[in-house]
Amino acid sequence: MKQENSEGKKYLFDKPGNMKILAWSFFLSLVLLLVLEFFIHKHTHFPSEEWPEFYCVFAFVAFVALVLSAKYILRTLVKRREDYYD
Amino acid sequence: MTDVLPPAAIFIIGGLLVPLIKGKWKSAYMLLIPVVGFINLINIPEGTHWVVGFMEYDLIFGKVDRLSLLFGYIFHLISFIAILYAIHLKDNLQHVAGLVYAGSALGVVFAGDLFSFFVFWEMLTVASIFLIWARRTKVAQGAGYRYLLIHAAGGLCLLAGIVLYVNQTGSIEFGYIGLNGLATLLIFLGFGVNCAWPFLHPWLTDAYPEATITGTIFLSAFTTKCAVYALARAFPGTEALIWIGAIMTAFPIFYAVIENNLRRVLSYSLINQVGFMVCGIGIGTQMAINGAVSHAVNDILFKALLFMSMGAVMYRNDNKINCTALGGLYRTMPLTCICCIIGAASISAVPLFSGFVSKSMVMDAAATGHMQIIWFILLFASVGVLEHAGIKIPFFAFFGHDSGLRPKEAPLHMLLAMGIAAFFCIFNGSFPSYLYSLLPYPVEYVPYTVPHVVGQTQLIFFAAFAFTLLTLSGMSPPELRAINVDADWFYRKGGGLFYRVMDMSMNGLTRVADRVIVGELTGSICRIFQRWPEVLCLGVMIPLWSVTGARGKDLQGKIERTRAALQTHTSPIGISAAMATIFLVLIYLLM
Numbered sequence: 001m002k003q004e005n006s007e008g009k010k011y012l013f014d015k016p017g018n019m020k021i022l023a024w025s026f027f028l029s030l031v032l033l034l035v036l037e038f039f040i041h042k043h044t045h046f047p048s049e050e051w052p053e054f055y056c057v058f059a060f061v062a063f064v065a066l067v068l069s070a071k072y073i074l075r076t077l078v079k080r081r082e083d084y085y086d
Numbered sequence: 087m088t089d090v091l092p093p094a095a096i097f098i099i100g101g102l103l104v105p106l107i108k109g110k111w112k113s114a115y116m117l118l119i120p121v122v123g124f125i126n127l128i129n130i131p132e133g134t135h136w137v138v139g140f141m142e143y144d145l146i147f148g149k150v151d152r153l154s155l156l157f158g159y160i161f162h163l164i165s166f167i168a169i170l171y172a173i174h175l176k177d178n179l180q181h182v183a184g185l186v187y188a189g190s191a192l193g194v195v196f197a198g199d200l201f202s203f204f205v206f207w208e209m210l211t212v213a214s215i216f217l218i219w220a221r222r223t224k225v226a227q228g229a230g231y232r233y234l235l236i237h238a239a240g241g242l243c244l245l246a247g248i249v250l251y252v253n254q255t256g257s258i259e260f261g262y263i264g265l266n267g268l269a270t271l272l273i274f275l276g277f278g279v280n281c282a283w284p285f286l287h288p289w290l291t292d293a294y295p296e297a298t299i300t301g302t303i304f305l306s307a308f309t310t311k312c313a314v315y316a317l318a319r320a321f322p323g324t325e326a327l328i329w330i331g332a333i334m335t336a337f338p339i340f341y342a343v344i345e346n347n348l349r350r351v352l353s354y355s356l357i358n359q360v361g362f363m364v365c366g367i368g369i370g371t372q373m374a375i376n377g378a379v380s381h382a383v384n385d386i387l388f389k390a391l392l393f394m395s396m397g398a399v400m401y402r403n404d405n406k407i408n409c410t411a412l413g414g415l416y417r418t419m420p421l422t423c424i425c426c427i428i429g430a431a432s433i434s435a436v437p438l439f440s441g442f443v444s445k446s447m448v449m450d451a452a453a454t455g456h457m458q459i460i461w462f463i464l465l466f467a468s469v470g471v472l473e474h475a476g477i478k479i480p481f482f483a484f485f486g487h488d489s490g491l492r493p494k495e496a497p498l499h500m501l502l503a504m505g506i507a508a509f510f511c512i513f514n515g516s517f518p519s520y521l522y523s524l525l526p527y528p529v530e531y532v533p534y535t536v537p538h539v540v541g542q543t544q545l546i547f548f549a550a551f552a553f554t555l556l557t558l559s560g561m562s563p564p565e566l567r568a569i570n571v572d573a574d575w576f577y578r579k580g581g582g583l584f585y586r587v588m589d590m591s592m593n594g595l596t597r598v599a600d601r602v603i604v605g606e607l608t609g610s611i612c613r614i615f616q617r618w619p620e621v622l623c624l625g626v627m628i629p630l631w632s633v634t635g636a637r638g639k640d641l642q643g644k645i646e647r648t649r650a651a652l653q654t655h656t657s658p659i660g661i662s663a664a665m666a667t668i669f670l671v672l673i674y675l676l677m
Binding site: 084 | 339340341343344416417453454456458461465466469470472473485535536537540541542543544545546547548549550551552553554556561562563566567568569570571572578579
């Protein structure tokens with residue numbers, strides 16, 4: 001995993017090129033997954049599962065909702081200084 | 087039955103002998119215990135073994151069926167991994183505690199009666215507490231005491247339930263109990279404490295991150311999974327468990343998002359994963375129980391793997407474990423990083439990794455039972471798992487901002503331990519039929535269907551996409567050096583309040599008593615008893631002396647002498663006798 005480099009320490013993701021490859025392959029996979037949806041036959045239990053791109057949309061919305069509610073609601077309520085219990 | 091031993095005995099006796107073995111043989115000896123134990127285990131036929139008469143009851147140390155066997159196998163495997171991971175330690179306390187703890191867990195899963203079950207259940211607490219205290223910090227000591235108090239309370243609740251239950255049914259057999267009436271409710275709650283149900287859970291997130299690096303591996307495997315086993319044995323199909331499990335999956339993920347200590351993130355994640363198992367047990371169908379049990383097996387492996395990778399990070403970075411202190415460690419700890427990613431992929435249920443083949447069984451069981459709300463909560467929780475365990479753990483430790491730390495790679499024995507766990511994470515995920523063949527019920531479930539693989543991959547990739555966007559836009563919650571209060575607030579602050587109230591009331595009472603009784607009352611009584619005889623005596627004597635012709639200095643001298651004699655309690659016998667007579671006359675008149 002480590003990129004051996006005689007001078008200085010350059011590692012795998014220190015190189016902008018590698019980051020670019022990673023980012024592009026990630027975005028390409030997203031597009032591929034969006035398209036793939038239309039070529040499979042779903043076995044669903046609930047009507048909502050049949051909506052197009054259900055899992056993609058659900059994951060995205062749930063993730064954002066989770067992070068933002070934890071950040072703005074829960075943290076406001078429960079955050080204390082590190083020595084709170086001392 | 088002469089050639090095999092109860093599985094618990096091998097670990098407990100073997101563990102207690104560890105301090106007697108010195109030098110290089112010690113490591114080999116400790117690693118041999120789970121190996122010998124495993125060979126012993128596979129030679130035990132299914133059925134009931136080691137029945138010992140105790141008063142009018144039968145204690146059963148070997149109830150061996152498919153459910154207990156599977157827990158037995160995984161407990162042996164994880165013991166081997168945890169011992170290997172801890173092999174560098176020179177601390178006998180931790181080695182003994184770890185092995186006795188593992189032995190107690192085996193005792194719990196093979197117990198066929200409630201008495202021996204209870205004894206092993208309590209031994210779990212007693213042995214595991216030393217894995218927390220062995221960290222030898224003030225914080226660990228405090229967390230350990232709180233852990234002990236909560237488990238002692240849970241244990242008493244369970245004991246009360248067992249006593250009532252045995253009284254009602256007349257049997258101490260440990261099998262299906264079901265929720266009906268007070269006795270079973272107390273047993274149910276006793277299991278719930280060890281299972282870290284909502285509001286009963288803070289002992290876990292409080293104590294596990296404060297335990298020793300190696301102790302946490304043992305801790306993450308046994309206590310909660312024994313509770314899962316107990317619920318699967320005694321309360322399958324109890325509807326309350328469906329909701330308890332669903333809440334367990336959902337609430338910890340919010341805490342995990344904002345938690346700074348990565349081992350505490352994993353502790354919240356542990357509750358979240360146990361939630362899937364509890365939910366499955368609550369659903370109670372064959373597929374759901376299979377899902378719960380197989381997920382317990384997989385969770386023991388991937389959670390241990392994640393805790394081991396974080397432990398290796400702590401070990402090589404002066405015990406640093408906060409997101410704020412770590413970052414960019416992939417550069418010099420690449421193998422630990424790969425192991426961590428395998429653990430993260432497994433817990434996130436990436437296809438070909440272990441979580442994919444077990445968690446989906448529970449979700450499918452919920453869907454088959456038309457539990458739409460439960461299914462959505464579980465799906466939401468799956469996205470949450472991805473956030474904290476799938477992305478946050480590897481990202482903040484090994485990638486993210488470069489902390490400038492360039493530690494050495496983890497030691498070989500730790501890498502080997504992580505490697506074994508990682509192997510099983512991939513093996514169980516890629517070849518699930520082996521795991522499925524060991525489950526309590528026949529498995530008809532097929533995890534690898536095109537829609538399932540595509541749906542799950544979509545879920546994972548689009549959650550990761552959301553993470554990327556939130557991070558790039560700076561909307562992810564910043565990692566802060568702070569703590570988050572949880573339900574333990576009630577007893578940590580409540581304990582302080584109780585202390586202050588007691589201090590004010592009890593010590594206040596003492597202070598008042600001291601002032602009134604010691605300071606005032608005693609003195610006044612003393613003064614009264616000094617003054618009264620004087621007044622009485624002189625009141626009688628002065629007229630007498632005056633009559634007998636004492637005047638001026640002579641009379642003054644008599645008065646002074648009498649007063650001094652009464653104050654020093656050295657009055658002549660005549661005066662004492664006169665006083666006593668006056669006293670008796672007074673009493674006679676007053677009565």
